[in-house]
Amino acid sequence: MPMTEGPAQAVLRPRDAADVAALIAAARRPLEPVGGATKRAIGRPVDADRLELAELAGVVAYEPAELVLTAQAATPLAAIERELGAHGQRLAFEPPDFGALHGTAGGQTIGGVLSANLAGSRRVTAGAARDHFLGFSAVTGAGERFKAGGKVVKNVTGYDLPKLIAGSWGTLAVLTEVTVRVAPAAELDRTLVIATDSAAASVRLCTAALGSAHDVSAAGFDPRRGTLLRLEGFAASVAARTAALCAELRLQPAETIDGAASRELWHAHASGAALAGSAIVWRISVPPADAPGVLERVHAERYLLDWGGGLILAAFDSVDAARVRSAFSSGHATLIKAPAAERAATAAFQPLPPVAAAAAARIKAAFDPRGVLNPGRMD
Amino acid sequence: MICLPTPDADLIGRREDIVRALRSLVAAGNVVEDELRLAAYESDALTAYRQRPLAVVLPETTAEVAAVLAFAHREGVKVVPRGAGTSLSGGALPAADAIVVALGKFNRILDIDYPNRCVVAQCGVTNLAISHAVAAEGFYYAPDPSSQIACTIGGNVAENSGGVHCLKYGLTTNNVLGVELVTPQGEIVRLGGKHLDAGHYDLLGLTVGSEGLIGIVTEVTVRILRRPQTARALLIGFPDIGSAGACVAAIIARGIIPAGMEMMDRPAIAAAEAFVHAGYPLDVEALLIVELDGPAVEVDDLIGRVEAIAAANDAVGIRVSTNERERLAFWAGRKAAFPAVGRISPDYYCMDGTIPRRELPRVLRAIGALQERHGLRVANVFHAGDGNLHPLILYDANVPGETDRAEAFGADILRLCVDAGGVLTGEHGVGIEKRDLMTYQFDAVDLEVQHRVKHAFDPDVRFNPGKVFPTLRRCAEQGREHVHAGAERFPQLPRF
Numbered sequence: 001m002p003m004t005e006g007p008a009q010a011v012l013r014p015r016d017a018a019d020v021a022a023l024i025a026a027a028r029r030p031l032e033p034v035g036g037a038t039k040r041a042i043g044r045p046v047d048a049d050r051l052e053l054a055e056l057a058g059v060v061a062y063e064p065a066e067l068v069l070t071a072q073a074a075t076p077l078a079a080i081e082r083e084l085g086a087h088g089q090r091l092a093f094e095p096p097d098f099g100a101l102h103g104t105a106g107g108q109t110i111g112g113v114l115s116a117n118l119a120g121s122r123r124v125t126a127g128a129a130r131d132h133f134l135g136f137s138a139v140t141g142a143g144e145r146f147k148a149g150g151k152v153v154k155n156v157t158g159y160d161l162p163k164l165i166a167g168s169w170g171t172l173a174v175l176t177e178v179t180v181r182v183a184p185a186a187e188l189d190r191t192l193v194i195a196t197d198s199a200a201a202s203v204r205l206c207t208a209a210l211g212s213a214h215d216v217s218a219a220g221f222d223p224r225r226g227t228l229l230r231l232e233g234f235a236a237s238v239a240a241r242t243a244a245l246c247a248e249l250r251l252q253p254a255e256t257i258d259g260a261a262s263r264e265l266w267h268a269h270a271s272g273a274a275l276a277g278s279a280i281v282w283r284i285s286v287p288p289a290d291a292p293g294v295l296e297r298v299h300a301e302r303y304l305l306d307w308g309g310g311l312i313l314a315a316f317d318s319v320d321a322a323r324v325r326s327a328f329s330s331g332h333a334t335l336i337k338a339p340a341a342e343r344a345a346t347a348a349f350q351p352l353p354p355v356a357a358a359a360a361a362r363i364k365a366a367f368d369p370r371g372v373l374n375p376g377r378m379d
Numbered sequence: 380m381i382c383l384p385t386p387d388a389d390l391i392g393r394r395e396d397i398v399r400a401l402r403s404l405v406a407a408g409n410v411v412e413d414e415l416r417l418a419a420y421e422s423d424a425l426t427a428y429r430q431r432p433l434a435v436v437l438p439e440t441t442a443e444v445a446a447v448l449a450f451a452h453r454e455g456v457k458v459v460p461r462g463a464g465t466s467l468s469g470g471a472l473p474a475a476d477a478i479v480v481a482l483g484k485f486n487r488i489l490d491i492d493y494p495n496r497c498v499v500a501q502c503g504v505t506n507l508a509i510s511h512a513v514a515a516e517g518f519y520y521a522p523d524p525s526s527q528i529a530c531t532i533g534g535n536v537a538e539n540s541g542g543v544h545c546l547k548y549g550l551t552t553n554n555v556l557g558v559e560l561v562t563p564q565g566e567i568v569r570l571g572g573k574h575l576d577a578g579h580y581d582l583l584g585l586t587v588g589s590e591g592l593i594g595i596v597t598e599v600t601v602r603i604l605r606r607p608q609t610a611r612a613l614l615i616g617f618p619d620i621g622s623a624g625a626c627v628a629a630i631i632a633r634g635i636i637p638a639g640m641e642m643m644d645r646p647a648i649a650a651a652e653a654f655v656h657a658g659y660p661l662d663v664e665a666l667l668i669v670e671l672d673g674p675a676v677e678v679d680d681l682i683g684r685v686e687a688i689a690a691a692n693d694a695v696g697i698r699v700s701t702n703e704r705e706r707l708a709f710w711a712g713r714k715a716a717f718p719a720v721g722r723i724s725p726d727y728y729c730m731d732g733t734i735p736r737r738e739l740p741r742v743l744r745a746i747g748a749l750q751e752r753h754g755l756r757v758a759n760v761f762h763a764g765d766g767n768l769h770p771l772i773l774y775d776a777n778v779p780g781e782t783d784r785a786e787a788f789g790a791d792i793l794r795l796c797v798d799a800g801g802v803l804t805g806e807h808g809v810g811i812e813k814r815d816l817m818t819y820q821f822d823a824v825d826l827e828v829q830h831r832v833k834h835a836f837d838p839d840v841r842f843n844p845g846k847v848f849p850t851l852r853r854c855a856e857q858g859r860e861h862v863h864a865g866a867e868r869f870p871q872l873p874r875f
Contacts (some may be wrong), residue, residue, distance in 0.1 A: 065628035066735050066766075088634055117576060128576050130584055131553045146824045152733045153546070154765040154805040156539045156588050157813075157820060158847070159829050160552060163584025167577055184634030207494050213517070213608045215673060234634075237677035244674070287573035289494040310575055332578020350578025355568040359835060360580045366831035379581060 010049040017145060017176035023051060025143025030375045035074045035109035035171040040118055041375040043169060043348045044342050056176055064089055067153055069182050073175035080110055084182055088095040092183035093129050093263040094120035096270035101281055101337045111175040116165030120270035121218035124307040130166035136189055138173035141368025151179045154266040169375045172367040186232035190242060191262040196227040200292035203285055203309035207288060207334060210308045211350030221305035226254060230266060275302055278315030280338050282324050285311055286331035297327035321346050333345040349378045381811050384845045386476040389641050390456065394433050397456060401436045419478050425469040425812055432459065432473035432599055439484045441559060441567060441597045447480060449565025457841045460591040462534030464502060465526045468810030470538060474844050480595060482533055488512050495573045497556055499600045502533025505562055506749040509601060518603040521548035523875045532599045539588030541806035543639045546764035552587040557600035560586055563837040573600060576753045590808055591843040595835035607672035610638060614709045615689045616663035616696040623665035626692035627763045633688060635681055636674040640764035641713050647758040654719035657712035660696050667763065668709055679719045716760045724773035728785050732796030733805035736766045742799050746770060746792055753788040758819040767805035783848040817849050
């Protein structure tokens with residue numbers, strides 16, 4: 001296993017899962033697991049050697065009719081999406097790419113997406129990465145190889161550790177192989193753009209659309225464009241549902257965007273592309289109906305709404321975690337873009353209440369007793 | 380039979396003190412200690428296993444649950460949480476040296492929030508009551524385990540319950556937004572809420588499906604969905620299991636995710652038809668029910684597509700429901716499959732493995748071969764969309780040795796599922812039932828990691844002792860859901 005000494009940090013490049021286990025077991029310094037290196041600027045900076053997993057790449061098994069795909073953890077997401085697309089399938093949770101904010105777009109891996117539990121606009125109806133994460137093989141902070149979950153779509157055998165690993169940002173274990181549930185791609189993807197003059201009006205419209213019987217799959221708000229409603233599925237169904245939705249809610253779309261343009265619109269929206277020019281971006285999850293009030297209290301420079309109002313991407317000129325986190329009573333805020341110095345001084349992830357924080361600390365110790373994996377990143 | 384942990388004589392000796400203490404923490408009438416009333420709690424729906432607990436306590440508030448658990452923590456008392464007691468895997472089976480904390484008094488819906496599309500309910504509210512509470516506004520709660528008229532939402536969270544519609548709508552875990560959890564130390568913590576996802580570790584995701592091993596959930600927030608405009612079903616016969624399996628694969632490969640997709644083999648069809656006269660064909664080897672739901676225009680379109688796929692996969696006889704009465708008639712036989720099998724055999728015993736669907740013909744052939752070896756017959760029903768098998772082993776507990784043979788047969792079937800790339804349980808949970816088979820699916824390190832997670836919450840291992848994780852000592856063979864004629868614990872509950 002080649003090892004390259006950098007000026008400050010060593011770079012370790014395991015070739016396979018056994019290498020990963022050996023390197024972690026032998027580590028005398030903290031390790032930062034790195035897949036596509038697109039999310040290194042999220043969370044508290046870590047002083048650690050880099051465990052570069054790029055060689056753990058490749059689809060291990062994919063059977064479209066089983067709705068299951070197994071891949072090595074550092075398989076590029078783009079490669080998986082290409083393979084799924086060739087069989088008329090997709091990842092229903094539609095991972096956004098926050099590389100768009102950081103200037104590192106395009107290189108993320110399936111393991112990185114799952115470790116960060118990233119989901120795009122369809123989250124509100126189809127679930128998050130966690131909901132499609134069926135099983136994995138990984139290495140603990142003690143260098144032990146283990147597996148959890150399964151390779152079938154329905155399984156309740158043992159603790160649901162994929163849920164725990166999803167969103168743990170490489171602080172509990174290093175994924176080496178993952179199994180995800182996949183879904184049929186829609187025959188037609190359609191976006192209706194509705195002129196809306198305020199966040200409050202947009203959230204009301206999104207709530208009505210998502211609560212309708214017309215299977216609206218995503219609903220968001222871009223103040224520059226208006227409310228965005230998405231209908232997907234078989235073409236005849238999309239056409240009929242569009243008509244029914246517009247009649248029921250008395251909508252007159254300013255624009256109707258179909259196909260690849262619709263998909264690109266939602267990917268850019270969920271990835272916060274419109275906020276790329278800002279130095280500070282928070283991602284805030286709240287009950288959808290609370291979003292207008294939260295927006296009034298946080299005073300964002302610019303913002304986007306997704307998940308029918310339940311997700312706020314907000315850009316600021318200063319970090320001010322206290323202002324952001326005091327703006328909601330239920331929910332969480334993650335600092336997804338800020339200069340390193342600011343991140344070093346801020347809890348980028350939502351601090352847990354004391355009882356949950358104690359449980360989280362014990363779980364961290366259970367997986368990583370020596371504190372080797374990404375120490376401090378989520379603190 | 381599975382062995383239960385050896386009871387702690389010291390705890391049993393302190394029974395009177397424990398009961399007295401509990402009476403100081405909850406209304407005195409909410410502590411059950413007399414033998415007659417304790418009998419009602421001695422098992423769940425895995426009736427082969429029975430055990431009277433030390434005492435049963437029925438708290439009425441989260442504060443009382445916290446007080447009871449804090450007391451149990453201080454005094455080293457073991458705890459078995461219990462909802463409606465409908466577990467098929469022994470998840471709520473008491474222990475002789477444990478108190479049962481029964482949550483039956485947590486029966487209120489606290490908040491119906493349409494703008495946020497969610498309902499907040501106490502843990503003892505039944506699954507179906509949530510759907511009923513929002514039905515007038517056209518909403519429902521999607522997961523629909525067959526026991527939904529009785530099983531509680533808290534129990535659903537503990538077991539990560541599924542249902543016929545979970546291929547399209549997900550299991551409990553995909554539909555729960557938040558819980559209030561009381562830890563084994565008696566601390567109260569809220570995980571999640573009306574918002575989506577976790578801001579730190581997903582402790583909510585870990586709690587769902589933890590089978591009562593890490594605390595007691597007292598309140599649950601679930602997402603509700605708008606009820607689909609319409610639902611229609613197809614009833615399709617096949618000359619062999621292989622073409623039925625190929626049809627299921629082809630439906631999914633064409634981008635169709637049906638609301639439900641159920642398969643029955645010849646013995647199950649015959650039993651169901653003899654029982655409810657649903658009009659099932661008796662000359663086919665496999666029967667498939669495909670249900671499509673959604674906007675009417677979409678359902679009508681998909682019915683045509685599925686019909687064509689079935690015809691191309693050697694279907695013999697395709698019927699399409701044209702009204703609600705016909706749709707329900709298609710389902711009547713499938714939903715009566717368990718009691719129907721109960722009519723043709725003195726006892727039956729339900730398994731719950733999941734396999735990759737492509738392995739279905741091979742696994743069913745192997746089960747057929749095992750029938751010869753164990754000298755017992757099997758009827759198969761199958762959640763075909765997600766590969767979740769429910770083989771029903773037919774036996775007679777009054778014939779010496781048949782119970783043991785049925786248990787051995789069941790264990791062989793579950794090993795077969797694991798060998799085929801599947802898992803021990805798709806929706807019933809591990810409980811005590813499949814506990815000793817965990818080592819077949821997971822190696823020592825896999826289980827060690829899960830143990831550490833358990834210890835992170837319950838370092839004294841007092842919660843639901845003897846469940847899920849194999850103990851060091853084994854006694855005999857594994858137990859399953861045994862149903863003896865007329866002796867089913869919840870005869871009024873549909874099971875499918």
